[in-house]
Amino acid sequence: MPLLKNQSIMELSEQEIIRRHSLEELYKLGIDPYPSELFEKNVTTKDILANFPTDNSLYQDISIAGRIMTRRIMGNASFAEIQDASGRVQLYFKRDDICTGEDKTMYNVVFKKLLDIGDIIGIKGYVFTTQMGEITIHVKEFKILCKSLKPLPVVKEKDGVTYDAFTDPEQRYRQRYVDMIVNPQVREVFIKRTKLVNSIRTFLNEKGYLEVETPILQPIYGGAAARPFKTHHNTLDSTLYLRIANELYLKRLIVGGYDGVYEFSKDFRNEGMDRFHNPEFTQIELYVAYKDYEWMMNAVEEMVERAAMDMHGKTEIQVGENMINFCRPWKRYTMYEAIQHFTGIDISAMDESQLRETACKLEIKIDDTMGRGKIIDTIFGEKCEPKLIQPTFITDYPIEMSPLAKKHRSKPGLVERFEAICNGKEICNAFSELNDPIDQRKRFEAQLELGKRGDEEAMVLDEDFLRAIEYGMPPTAGLGIGIDRLAMVMTNSQSIQDVLFFPQMRPEKKVVVASDDEFAAMGIPADWIPVIIKAGYTTSAALKAANPNKLFNDLCGFRKKLKMEVAAPTIDEVKKWVS
RNA sequence: GAUUUGGUAGCUCAGCAGGUAGAGCACAUCCCUUUUAAGGAUGGGGUCCUGGGUUCGAAUCCCAGCCAGAUCACCA
Numbered sequence: 001m002p003l004l005k006n007q008s009i010m011e012l013s014e015q016e017i018i019r020r021h022s023l024e025e026l027y028k029l030g031i032d033p034y035p036s037e038l039f040e041k042n043v044t045t046k047d048i049l050a051n052f053p054t055d056n057s058l059y060q061d062i063s064i065a066g067r068i069m070t071r072r073i074m075g076n077a078s079f080a081e082i083q084d085a086s087g088r089v090q091l092y093f094k095r096d097d098i099c100t101g102e103d104k105t106m107y108n109v110v111f112k113k114l115l116d117i118g119d120i121i122g123i124k125g126y127v128f129t130t131q132m133g134e135i136t137i138h139v140k141e142f143k144i145l146c147k148s149l150k151p152l153p154v155v156k157e158k159d160g161v162t163y164d165a166f167t168d169p170e171q172r173y174r175q176r177y178v179d180m181i182v183n184p185q186v187r188e189v190f191i192k193r194t195k196l197v198n199s200i201r202t203f204l205n206e207k208g209y210l211e212v213e214t215p216i217l218q219p220i221y222g223g224a225a226a227r228p229f230k231t232h233h234n235t236l237d238s239t240l241y242l243r244i245a246n247e248l249y250l251k252r253l254i255v256g257g258y259d260g261v262y263e264f265s266k267d268f269r270n271e272g273m274d275r276f277h278n279p280e281f282t283q284i285e286l287y288v289a290y291k292d293y294e295w296m297m298n299a300v301e302e303m304v305e306r307a308a309m310d311m312h313g314k315t316e317i318q319v320g321e322n323m324i325n326f327c328r329p330w331k332r333y334t335m336y337e338a339i340q341h342f343t344g345i346d347i348s349a350m351d352e353s354q355l356r357e358t359a360c361k362l363e364i365k366i367d368d369t370m371g372r373g374k375i376i377d378t379i380f381g382e383k384c385e386p387k388l389i390q391p392t393f394i395t396d397y398p399i400e401m402s403p404l405a406k407k408h409r410s411k412p413g414l415v416e417r418f419e420a421i422c423n424g425k426e427i428c429n430a431f432s433e434l435n436d437p438i439d440q441r442k443r444f445e446a447q448l449e450l451g452k453r454g455d456e457e458a459m460v461l462d463e464d465f466l467r468a469i470e471y472g473m474p475p476t477a478g479l480g481i482g483i484d485r486l487a488m489v490m491t492n493s494q495s496i497q498d499v500l501f502f503p504q505m506r507p508e509k510k511v512v513v514a515s516d517d518e519f520a521a522m523g524i525p526a527d528w529i530p531v532i533i534k535a536g537y538t539t540s541a542a543l544k545a546a547n548p549n550k551l552f553n554d555l556c557g558f559r560k561k562l563k564m565e566v567a568a569p570t571i572d573e574v575k576k577w578v579s
Numbered sequence: 580g581a582u583u584u585g586g587u588a589g590c591u592c593a594g595c596a597g598g599u600a601g602a603g604c605a606c607a608u609c610c611c612u613u614u615u616a617a618g619g620a621u622g623g624g625g626u627c628c629u630g631g632g633u634u635c636g637a638a639u640c641c642c643a644g645c646c647a648g649a650u651c652a653c654c655a
Contacts, residue, residue: 079613163591278655505647
């Protein structure tokens with residue numbers, strides 16, 4: 001078994017060993033289980049299932065490839081299903097059609113014995129309908145394109161009921177490839193996500209805005225209130241941060257003279273993880289010169305409504321218990337109106353101490369680091385946000401919470417800012433951008449004060465950004481949309497992990513296994529090395545630290561269990577290994 | 580970070596008044612030979628997450644740790 005030499009037989013499951021033996025057998029038959037040359041496909045499973053019922057003269061000479069998902073072997077005739085990117089179709093294998101001559105090896109041995117669920121094959125044949133009424137490909141020849149060495153979870157389904165679904169979230173996220181193979185609806189979610197991004201991109205391109213790229217590694221992070229990831233550049237010998245937002249760079253581009261710029265940006269925030277937060281996430285940010293936040297609200301409505309149409313062909317989307325309708329126009333509340341609506345309290349004229357009283361009355365936890373704005377935001381977050389299910393704009397935020405937004409044109413103490421809330425969560429944030437450099441400097445300084453009060457997320461002062469807007473930035477409307485959050489709503493996903501291919505996970509513990517030589521150097525006979533590893537003593541250090549009596553017992557136990565023909569070691573021998 | 584639930588075969592799960600580890604699918608061998616989550620028979624497969632403790636005896640009870648999920652805190 002040359003293929004088994006490199007990997008200890010002790011580490012593989014029985015099924016994996018059987019598959020490696022099949023691989024050996026294929027090589028012996030002169031079949032390359034991993035051929036180099038391309039395989040020409042001329043049809044997909046989806047095409048066949050869609051078109052064959054209306055015209056069964058179609059698909060009489062096809063070439064198709066996919067992964068074997070089920071097999072039902074009956075003897076000289078068998079059924080299987082292959083799955084390609086578009087779906088699944090049944091295959092019919094008949095011995096004497098696969099093997100037209102005397103030699104029946106391709107059917108009796110290769111197909112029946114050496115193929116497994118999970119293998120990828122290419123086939124040629126024609127489409128027909130079985131007696132059971134199922135559209136099926138009659139296979140005339142098949143070719144192994146890739147032998148699979150790990151058994152897949154086998155998920156079965158009948159009348160919409162799924163049996164033995166592959167559901168363990170840890171395995172699904174860590175081995176997303178397996179999740180996608182056996183849970184086709186997972187692939188569908190990610191196709192929808194891409195449609196969402198494409199829809200937004202098309203919309204913005206049609207308006208003539210420029211898609212740009214700005215730095216991810218930034219010497220000063222800014223544009224949002226968040227804790228950053230910190231890294232170090234060797235040549236510059238300086239600290240760099242992974243961006244938490246790209247706002248300040250995009251506004252520099254507006255200063256530079258573009259009328260509209262946008263970027264789909266991966267941002268990074270060094271904060272907690274839960275079903276709404278991943279350390280890296282995607283935002284789209286858009287800045288349009290000579291516009292204000294009123295204009296931007298209309299643009300968001302139009303853009304998101306269209307995204308819903310592009311993804312689903314309608315504006316109504318089922319999300320959990322709720323039917324959400326993105327049809328324009330969306331409801332609009334000022335923040336004060338929303339709080340009054342949901343609590344019955346008018347806080348618009350309250351000062352900080354009155355707000356503290358109100359928060360206590362509403363049983364909302366606040367602390368001393370919070371300023372007036374943060375208290376209002378907390379009241380809103382507690383009492384209003386979760387109740388806003390249909391898409392709703394909340395406008396006119398307290399100035400303290402929005403250091404990059406322009407003062408409200410008519411309402412003192414507020415800024416021209418809005419968020420869109422949907423299904424109880426923020427999906428976008430936008431404002432008339434502050435372009436008064438004197439005011440901007442004051443706002444940054446106020447942030448520094450908040451920082452001194454203990455607010456860990458207070459923004460830092462970005463001198464170059466101030467210098468840029470001192471040259472003059474036209475009045476500008478800016479927008480940020482959390483793509484992951486929006487994708488969750490649009491795909492009815494409960495967790496951000498379901499709309500990210502590879503959500504962040506704690507690293508898997510890799511078991512460090514010492515080489516056989518290392519054990520041999522300790523005087524362990526070759527026969528016993530795999531057993532010692534199997535027993536959990538994976539390094540020479542671990543072995544040296546072992547209790548010789550326990551080790552002796554373990555080894556004898558395994559010897560019995562594995563029916564080893566080698567004589568058991570004596571306790572003295574074991575002691576000698578360990579010492 | 581806090582609370583809580585879980586971790587048993589490749590997958591989905593049972594087992595837990597402590598007493599030799601179970602099922603279905605998957606896998607192997609044989610029979611059948613146009614089936615539909617599933618034809619029949621037989622069989623192989625487990626460091627019951629890890630480490631301690633209690634006990635004559637621990638998958639089961641206790642403690643600690645690791646990983647994951649949920650809720651809360653923070654945040655988008």
